[in-house]
Amino acid sequence: MASSTDQTEALPLVVRKNSSDQSASGPAAGGHHQPLHQSPLSATTGFTTSTFRHPFPLPLMAYPFQSPLGAPSGSFSGKDRASPESLDLTRDTTSLRTKMSSHHLSHHPCSPAHPPSTAEGLSLSLIKSECGDLQDMSEISPYSGSAMQEGLSPNHLKKAKLMFFYTRYPSSNMLKTYFSDVKFNRCITSQLIKWFSNFREFYYIQMEKYARQAINDGVTSTEELSITRDCELYRALNMHYNKANDFEVPERFLEVAQITLREFFNAIIAGKDVDPSWKKAIYKVICKLDSEVPEIFKSPNCLQELLHE
DNA sequence: GACTGACCTG
């Protein structure tokens, strides 16, 4: 990947259902998405049997444990898989719900009868239906070490959060290379993308909140706004993406955060926030500030190393 | 028509 072409800024920067919206604000240079979907995994029918979920009747068998150190997840067999508490899954909540298996019966008016299999697929979210069909996993992948993960683990989430310190808008291709131990399919990709979307949401909410607070506190110039490792905003962010505080947040992140904060501050001061799409301009600026994620993150076991140094 | 991301909700 290297410095290919810095973030093709896939950012439509949507405008909400505002009214006038004649504010143009066209996607300008940003309009250009990155359609890359390099699909070596075009789901060539493959087999749908074993790939489809767990043979066990238990609920949280979704994905193997967080066996970070390549420790074969096989160790679980003996355990009483019936008791959740033994799984330590609780702490991080990352409970990958086996969506496809759970039919929200009669959720919507359309199909009351709701035939067993079919129904769900058609309904709303397209991706869901696709979740099951993985491609023939015989795909030999370059991942090094332990077994390919069927799903995302709490460690993957933790890793994603740390990556956020470098990139706020990772491309799906980038994610594929940084999570090489994961078998990608539409679901996984969507989930990872979703994670970052959630990360950004939190990030921007904090920024806006802090900016408004500063204004209320009488701050009048962005010069007075700086993000240090001991300010409230930083603490909130660190608590969110690096809860255990066992990772050294890169300096660059502080800079980007400060730029973001000032961006919000100026916009609000200028009264831009009356425009429903006022944040769009800010997003456009921030999405260009992504840094290269360190190579080490490409290692499936990077957490151990990262958190030890 | 499929896909993407912001936004909202729980």
Added chain:
DNA sequence: CAGGTCAGTC
């Protein structure tokens, strides 16, 4: 964080 909606792109 996941689910869903909606607007916007191609």
